[in-house]
Amino acid sequence: MIISLKKTIVIFFVKENFQITFLFFLGLLFGCKENTNQKELQRPEDSRFIQKVLVEGLEEPLQIEFDQKGYVYWIERVGNVKRFNEKTGVVELLGTLDLTKETAPGLIGILLDRDFEKSRQTYLFYSAAADNGNALRLSRFELDREDKLDKASEKIILTIPWEQPDGQHFGGGMTWDNEGNLYLSVGADSHPTQYAPLPFENEGGRGEDEARTAGNTHDLRGTIIRIKPNNDGTYSIPEGNLFAQNTPKTLPEIYIMGNRNPWRLSIDSKTQFLHWGEVGPDAGMDSEEFGPMGYDEFNVAKGPGNYGWPYFIGYNRAYNSYDYKTGGYGEPYKPDSSYNDSPNNTGLQILPTAQPALIAYPYQVSEEWPILGSAARSAVGGPVFRKQDFSTNAERVFPDYYEGKWFITDYVRNWIMVVSMDEQREKVISIERFLSANMLAHSQPLDMDFSPNGDLYLVEYGIGGQGKISRIEYNKGNRAPIAQASSYVLNGKTPLELMLSSKRSMDPDGDQLIYNWEVKEVEGNFSQSLSAENPSLVLKNAGRYFIGLAVTDSHGLTSMDSLLVIAGNTRPIVKLKVLEGNQSFYFPDGLIKYEVSVEDGEDGNLIDGNIRKEEVSVTAQYIPSGMDYPQLEALDRQGNLNPDIKLKHLNAKGLIQKSNCLSCHLEDKKLVGPSFRDIAERYQKNPKAMDLLSKGIMEGGSGKWGDITMPPQPMLNSQEVSQIIDYILEINLANSSNVKLGTSGEYITKGFPKRTSGGRLDSYFQTPLEMGSYVFMANYLDKGSKEKDGLNLMGKDYFLLRFPVLAPEDADYFSEEGISFTPSTNDPGFIFTGKGGYIGFKEIDFTGINQVKIGAPNRFWHWSHFVGASIEIRLSSPEGELIGKPFTVPPAPKGEKGPFFGEAMGRPAVFDVSKTQGIHDIYIVVKNLQAKESDALLMMTGIEFLK
Numbered sequence: 034m035i036i037s038l039k040k041t042i043v044i045f046f047v048k049e050n051f052q053i054t055f056l057f058f059l060g061l062l063f064g065c066k067e068n069t070n071q072k073e074l075q076r077p078e079d080s081r082f083i084q085k086v087l088v089e090g091l092e093e094p095l096q097i098e099f100d101q102k103g104y105v106y107w108i109e110r111v112g113n114v115k116r117f118n119e120k121t122g123v124v125e126l127l128g129t130l131d132l133t134k135e136t137a138p139g140l141i142g143i144l145l146d147r148d149f150e151k152s153r154q155t156y157l158f159y160s161a162a163a164d165n166g167n168a169l170r171l172s173r174f175e176l177d178r179e180d181k182l183d184k185a186s187e188k189i190i191l192t193i194p195w196e197q198p199d200g201q202h203f204g205g206g207m208t209w210d211n212e213g214n215l216y217l218s219v220g221a222d223s224h225p226t227q228y229a230p231l232p233f234e235n236e237g238g239r240g241e242d243e244a245r246t247a248g249n250t251h252d253l254r255g256t257i258i259r260i261k262p263n264n265d266g267t268y269s270i271p272e273g274n275l276f277a278q279n280t281p282k283t284l285p286e287i288y289i290m291g292n293r294n295p296w297r298l299s300i301d302s303k304t305q306f307l308h309w310g311e312v313g314p315d316a317g318m319d320s321e322e323f324g325p326m327g328y329d330e331f332n333v334a335k336g337p338g339n340y341g342w343p344y345f346i347g348y349n350r351a352y353n354s355y356d357y358k359t360g361g362y363g364e365p366y367k368p369d370s371s372y373n374d375s376p377n378n379t380g381l382q383i384l385p386t387a388q389p390a391l392i393a394y395p396y397q398v399s400e401e402w403p404i405l406g407s408a409a410r411s412a413v414g415g416p417v418f419r420k421q422d423f424s425t426n427a428e429r430v431f432p433d434y435y436e437g438k439w440f441i442t443d444y445v446r447n448w449i450m451v452v453s454m455d456e457q458r459e460k461v462i463s464i465e466r467f468l469s470a471n472m473l474a475h476s477q478p479l480d481m482d483f484s485p486n487g488d489l490y491l492v493e494y495g496i497g498g499q500g501k502i503s504r505i506e507y508n509k510g511n512r513a514p515i516a517q518a519s520s521y522v523l524n525g526k527t528p529l530e531l532m533l534s535s536k537r538s539m540d541p542d543g544d545q546l547i548y549n550w551e552v553k554e555v556e557g558n559f560s561q562s563l564s565a566e567n568p569s570l571v572l573k574n575a576g577r578y579f580i581g582l583a584v585t586d587s588h589g590l591t592s593m594d595s596l597l598v599i600a601g602n603t604r605p606i607v608k609l610k611v612l613e614g615n616q617s618f619y620f621p622d623g624l625i626k627y628e629v630s631v632e633d634g635e636d637g638n639l640i641d642g643n644i645r646k647e648e649v650s651v652t653a654q655y656i657p658s659g660m661d662y663p664q665l666e667a668l669d670r671q672g673n674l675n676p677d678i679k680l681k682h683l684n685a686k687g688l689i690q691k692s693n694c695l696s697c698h699l700e701d702k703k704l705v706g707p708s709f710r711d712i713a714e715r716y717q718k719n720p721k722a723m724d725l726l727s728k729g730i731m732e733g734g735s736g737k738w739g740d741i742t743m744p745p746q747p748m749l750n751s752q753e754v755s756q757i758i759d760y761i762l763e764i765n766l767a768n769s770s771n772v773k774l775g776t777s778g779e780y781i782t783k784g785f786p787k788r789t790s791g792g793r794l795d796s797y798f799q800t801p802l803e804m805g806s807y808v809f810m811a812n813y814l815d816k817g818s819k820e821k822d823g824l825n826l827m828g829k830d831y832f833l834l835r836f837p838v839l840a841p842e843d844a845d846y847f848s849e850e851g852i853s854f855t856p857s858t859n860d861p862g863f864i865f866t867g868k869g870g871y872i873g874f875k876e877i878d879f880t881g882i883n884q885v886k887i888g889a890p891n892r893f894w895h896w897s898h899f900v901g902a903s904i905e906i907r908l909s910s911p912e913g914e915l916i917g918k919p920f921t922v923p924p925a926p927k928g929e930k931g932p933f934f935g936e937a938m939g940r941p942a943v944f945d946v947s948k949t950q951g952i953h954d955i956y957i958v959v960k961n962l963q964a965k966e967s968d969a970l971l972m973m974t975g976i977e978f979l980k
């Protein structure tokens with residue numbers, strides 16, 4: 034299974050109508066008739082679900098809650114409590130807590146009272162400013178008459194000391210059981226480590242020794258707490274926690290101990306069992322000295338228990354015992370007789386028997402559950418679906434198929450899985466993906482729960498206003514049809530004969546469809562309705578015509594599509610031909626010899642002289658940030674590939690729009706901040722402009738232009754910032770980036786020195802030059818129609834030359850299996866797994882290319898257990914003609930620990946391709962037939978084409 038970067042990016046821009054087109058394809062794939070056999074419940078088709086983004090631009094949203102009136106409540110780490118009205122879509126800020134968020138976790142937990150409609154009380158878990166970052170508190174607040182958070186109503190229920198200023202393990206999951214007991218997950222308050230965090234250098238093991246917290250029966254950190262809040266703001270201890278009340282050296286609030294970073298909690302309403310996801314440590318391989326590699330866990334607890342950390346991980350794999358006196362390691366701990374002899378322990382020495390995880394998965398592909406993928410991991414948790422949790426009025430409750438199944442999600446792997454378990458919840462029967470990768474537009478999910486209406490809500494974390502809340506709705510009834518109108522001919526001389534086609538329209542339920550075509554002249558009176566499926570039509574008069582297709586199913590649901598047709602003028606055909614030079618890549622001092630031809634139905638051509646050379650625009654543009662064909666083609670489809678387009682700054686403008694800069698800056702006018710033109714003027718001649726402005730944008734600040742503060746922009750990387758600055762500084766320059774060329778001639782491409790570095794490819798496959806792109810484009814706008822003004826049409830042709838280093842994730846084809854790559858932030862590894870797989874690139878020109886170099890280290894960071902593989906380059910298909918000799922990457926040397934960079938990552942695989950000529954699709958095939966499904970073979974960094 035592969036999630037390609039490109040696909041994921043595309044899905045982020047998905048609008049509802051695109052989604053429908055997408056459903057069309059899914060419908061084709063899965064559109065089999067529903068089974069009438071009721072015994073075996075059928076998994077619902079993906080096309081029955083739709084994801085809708087409800088709120089965007091949020092600042093670090095973390096957790097979600099629902100009331101019974103249709104409000105969705107959530108918290109943001111920065112201290113905000115907000116809600117969203119499901120009916121009106123209105124978002125309200127209910128209040129902002131005074132808290133410490135730089136040196137403490139911030140606001141990390143919310144739970145509405147079980148009787149919220151009456152009591153109007155909510156529980157919040159946060160690092161209050163009054164505690165100076167040294168504690169986390171669980172407090173109860175009330176909403177006032179205006180539904181605002183009444184901060185004066187705070188009743189502090191529980192205070193937990195907190196030591197680690199930048200620790201990432203803080204939990205914050207909260208839920209209720211049927212008895213009115215409140216559960217709260219608390220992280221182990223330490224730095225992340227590779228193996229068991231037992232050694233320490235700090236006094237008291239602060240931020241290091243997790244035996245002092247998770248392994249300590251007298252500490253609430255690294256546990257799941259279970260308490261019963263009382264009306265007066267105190268709480269009592271329910272029966273059945275881990276330690277009987279008044280047991281010396283224990284705390285009675287502890288229900289579960291031995292947790293590292295327990296995240297979202299849910300109670301199965303039928304069994305009352307507690308379910309949670311928990312993030313494990315970072316080691317990518319077992320160590321003889323320390324013990325097992327790291328695993329993330331999904332856990333189910335039927336009662337109180339010790340879940341093992343920091344002595345055990347996953348299915349109770351034991352770490353080697355640590356000797357606090359000698360600092361050495363000995364025999365592994367034993368689950369039924371583990372002990373805590375840390376000098377920082379304030380609790381019992383002998384610990385309760387350790388419990389194993391229900392599901393444990395490492396960095397590498399899990400042998401047991403390969404569907405969970407590989408590379409970075411971060412188990413979150415999620416709800417158990419029970420139909421009984423929803424009222425009969427709930428509109429979109431998921432189908433019976435999901436009864437009793439557990440929906441789980443992982444913060445970095447970008448999936449939602451559905452787990453089927455046995456009655457006892459001791460064994461997993463199956464794990465399946467919920468919706469295909471392409472249907473889910475979520476990234477960084479941090480909470481997931483069903484609303485009273487039956488929708489599955491997702492909270493997607495993000496800094497710098499990248500956070501989102503969306504929901505997945507189930508449609509059990511009729512699905513809308515999909516309308517697709519097409520016509521071979523879209524323009525031409527009058528009379529223009531059209532054969533319209535609705536053939537690509539379809540209905541996911543297989544309903545009979547009714548077709549209605551409407552033809553309307555845009556600036557005239559002509560209009561006509563047609564009801565045939567595929568009607569023909571003659572347009573006698575020159576003009577622009579809108580042709581709409583409405584497709585209606587037997588339940589009356591309608592979808593529309595449309596075409597724009599021009600009668601009275603034919604679009605010119607422009608061809609931009611390369612006569613000499615490589616057509617895929619540019620090289621320093623590379624020669625491109627080219628020629629343009631134009632042929633227009635009305636105007637004539639370049640050769641007969643009826644079209645003059647000056648009327649044809651030919652340009653070459655260099656784009657420092659690079660560009661690829663899908664981007665260019667998208668611009669073309671949007672009608673933006675005109676001769677004046679400045680491709681160079683397109684990326685920067687996109688970033689500026691996406692980052693909300695425009696709410697404070699305009700190009701030409703002072704707004705909250707200075708205009709970009711004024712910034713350009715002030716810094717134009719300053720040789721340090723790039724550095725100064727980089728700092729200005731990344732870190733924000735005030736005083737240079739006035740008193741107002743510019744907020745820091747942490748979500749932009751240095752490469753993106755330098756693109757933005759390039760754009761700002763060049764605002765006052767004339768359009769220098771488009772070089773105007775003749776209709777035939779020669780062009781010498783250049784290599785540009787690198788100014789900034791960043792990005793996955795650049796980090797692991799370093800090049801001395803900037804990885805830019807050249808775009809060559811020829812345009813001709815014809816003279817239109819003699820019959821009517823304004824019908825001019827543009828013909829164009831273009832080609833792209835890329836820097837001769839490609840990233841594997843930018844390939845055009847991927848094998849279904851054998852590749853593991855999560856395109857989440859900072860995931861370095863494009864990893865081949867199992868018996869191998871392939872990637873393919875479309876139309877690579879081998880003209881002048883003698884060698885291909887592939888970066889394929891067998892050692893890297895968490896992945897240093899690579900078993901090696903052979904790499905082949907083949908033409909046209911994964912089984913096609915072999916070019917050069919296969920290259921063997923050996924297994925990683927044993928016993929060495931990461932991280933590895935630069936030369937230590939191993940030498941690249943080198944291929945002699947000097948005998949290959951012309952343009953080919955190429956496939957890079959990675960194979961190791963001896964490898965196990967769970968093996969990782971190698972990491973691919975980059976593919977370089979050399980002269």
Ligand code: HEC
Pocket residue numbers: 689692693694695696697698705706707712725726729730734735736737738739740741742743744746757761
């Ligand atoms: C909330 C309003 C706000 C937003 C959003 C904002 N800015 Fe600013 N920006 C300002 C203000 C105010 C200043 C002037 C700060 C000063 O006086 O030092 C400024 C200054 C700048 C400067 C000049 C810095 C210097 O060192 O002179 C640059 C460049 C800039 N912003 C770029 C951006 C970009 C790019 C974004 C989006 C990623 C952005 N700004 C988002 C308000 C904003």
